[in-house]
Amino acid sequence: MGAKHDTIDTVVFDLGGVLIDWNPRYLYRRLFDDEAAMERFLAEVCTSAWNEQQDAGRPWREAVDSLSAQFPGHAGLIAAYRDGWREMLGGVIQGSVDLLAELKQRGVRLYALTNWSHETFPLAKEIERFGFLHWFEGIVVSGEERLIKPDPRIYQRLFERYAIEPGRAVYIDDARRNVDAAEALGMRAWWFRGPDGLRQWLASHGLVTA
Structure with a gap:
């Protein structure tokens, strides 16, 4: 139109x-020793598409619980996406x-x-x-x-x-x-x-x- x-x-x-300089890597570089493993996690577990569902209104508790059930071995790292979100804000x-x-x-x-x-x-x-x-x-x-x-x-x-x-x-x-x-x-x-x-x-x- x-x-x-x-x-x-x-x-x-x-x-x-x-x-605002936002990037989840600001948080996850502290939580991963291996850069390649971090990138796999962000590409396969806490993906951009998953995060967009919270942007669209899905409650964070529901998002973390459902993804943790799917990837129980990563539950702590998944919870960090919400609990450590301030660390993703790199500045202005x-x-x-x-x-x-x-x-x-x-x-x-x-x-x-x-x-x-x-x-x-x-x-x-x-x-x-x-x-x-x-x-x-x-x-x-x-x-x-x-x-x-x-x-x-x-x-x-x-x-x-x-x-x-x-x-x-x-x-x-x-x-x-x-x-x-x-x-x-x-x-x-x-x-x-x-x-x-x-x-x-x-x-x-x-x-x-x-």
Whole structure:
């Protein structure tokens, strides 16, 4: 579905991989002596698809119990995914946070659309170094909506809840499929691979300085 593009007044950010450096390896490198064994565990046991189900609203206790029953020899490591989730948060992507601050100073409407568990996201908002999460006028969290990107319904929920016109908004995400979904709904969108490229793109639309 296309949309007429007007003056941009809204920027929507993904969080993990764009503003927040999230990676389960930050935790599991402490728990594994063997890098290859760690990668097998993340590819075969605590997979991205398994984690996405928590992003879609599945309770963590149910997720850990069911996977532990399937892989009883890994029960402790599976439980660590939930219990040690703070260690997966490596810090902020400073260049992106600087851009967010510049957009805020310029009076641009700022929102976030994130695939994140409804159980852990409120705790992330309490972490001091992530204080910029309070700069957004609104955040749509997949776990709360029981919908995950790139499902177009979660983007529509963002538009409707905050009266966002897709043609007046840009979207930033490090997952190409989510960028493609935003573009299909009429937004201009950027596949994030680093703050420098993002700055150039935002500057090309007159939103920040080059």
